[in-house]
Amino acid sequence: MITLKILRIHTRKNLCVFFQPKISILFSKTNITIYKTVERNFISKSYTKKDTLPSKPVEGRIPTILEQATGIEKFELLKKIAGEEAFDLEPLDASRMGTLKDPIIVKSLEKTRLIGCTGFPADSHNVLWFELSKDRQNSRCPECGNVYKLDFIGVENTSNHH
Numbered sequence: 001m002i003t004l005k006i007l008r009i010h011t012r013k014n015l016c017v018f019f020q021p022k023i024s025i026l027f028s029k030t031n032i033t034i035y036k037t038v039e040r041n042f043i044s045k046s047y048t049k050k051d052t053l054p055s056k057p058v059e060g061r062i063p064t065i066l067e068q069a070t071g072i073e074k075f076e077l078l079k080k081i082a083g084e085e086a087f088d089l090e091p092l093d094a095s096r097m098g099t100l101k102d103p104i105i106v107k108s109l110e111k112t113r114l115i116g117c118t119g120f121p122a123d124s125h126n127v128l129w130f131e132l133s134k135d136r137q138n139s140r141c142p143e144c145g146n147v148y149k150l151d152f153i154g155v156e157n158t159s160n161h162h
Helices: 071-081
Strands: 008-012 015-019 023-028 032-037 043-047 104-108 112-117 128-133 147-152
Touching (some): 128 147
Parallel strands (some): 104 147
Antiparallel strands (some): 008 015, 023 032
8 A cells, every 4th residue: 555645636527636746646537647756857757557648738737747748858758658768878789799690789760870889898999980771781890890780770761851
């Protein structure tokens, strides 16, 4: 059993929202959503059956960051709620040497990607920049011989809108 000290309660037809410093709970007839929040109301983890919140604003209160977010910001917040990373910001695997049989995989939404190799072990040579392409099976660093392969995870046949 969880005991919560409720600081604010907002109600609307078929919806009730409870707020407290570290947890927000959203109740409706079909869904219970619990958000754990940290400073500035950024969502750190969520337990929910649905990723949707009411589309209409609740009269008399300031909307949450998730309710007013649009575009890429909303995409990033929804991914964070689902416990996934929206953007692959981790460095490449530098714990091993990429070989022809087992290359270092680089994910990309584009058909080509520019990468920089610092050698194996890491930082054994200056950064050498080269391009990986979906059309080439593998690319090799000319200095250390590390082999990289592009994993194209984008959508085929999309036009550039710039």
